Amino acid sequence: MNRKNIIYLILIFGTLIFINACYYDKADLLYPTSAIATCDTSGVISYSQRVVPILQSQCYGCHSATGGSGNINMSNYANDKVIGLNGKLYGSISHSKGYFAMPQGGNMMSSCDQAVINKWITSGCLNN
Numbered sequence: 204m205n206r207k208n209i210i211y212l213i214l215i216f217g218t219l220i221f222i223n224a225c226y227y228d229k230a231d232l233l234y235p236t237s238a239i240a241t242c243d244t245s246g247v248i249s250y251s252q253r254v255v256p257i258l259q260s261q262c263y264g265c266h267s268a269t270g271g272s273g274n275i276n277m278s279n280y281a282n283d284k285v286i287g288l289n290g291k292l293y294g295s296i297s298h299s300k301g302y303f304a305m306p307q308g309g310n311m312m313s314s315c316d317q318a319v320i321n322k323w324i325t326s327g328c329l330n331n
């Protein structure tokens with residue numbers, strides 16, 4: 204094989220690898236529904252069935268007793284409604300400026316969990 208052919212081969216393989224990399228980088232843009240389809244925020248969000256399990260797994264560890272962290276006991280509806288309506292619940296889970304980022308020292312809540320809680324709040328923090 205002469206030099207020219209080798210250079211052509213390198214160019215062809217290089218282009219193939221480049222195209223492939225672009226395809227995988229953009230897979231989430233090409234198929235956006237796969238991520239959205241698993242997050243159901245339609246209809247009325249149930250406090251007991253949707254919100255409590257999220258808070259239980261990610262917040263109760265530090266906030267489930269009187270005098271808990273930040274003096275917030277999140278294991279009852281009345282208290283959750285207070286922080287829901289005063290903006291602290293969504294402010295903390297969305298890591299908004301001016302709020303304590305929660306869960307403290309842990310991974311940010313998934314965008315789906317945030318959306319579920321946000322919808323519960325904007326629907327008036329129902330006890331359902």
Ligand code: HEC
Pocket residue numbers: 258261262263264265266272273274275286291292295296302303305306307308309312
């Ligand atoms: C590892 C322990 C820990 C976990 C888990 C945790 N928090 Fe906190 N949280 C704290 C501490 C400690 C404070 C007190 C503020 C501070 O010292 O940073 C606090 C304070 C707060 C406050 C009050 C902030 C204020 O303005 O008074 C809110 C609201 C809050 N947390 C919400 C949450 C939510 C929602 C979750 C679950 C997504 C959560 N926290 C998970 C430790 C935790």
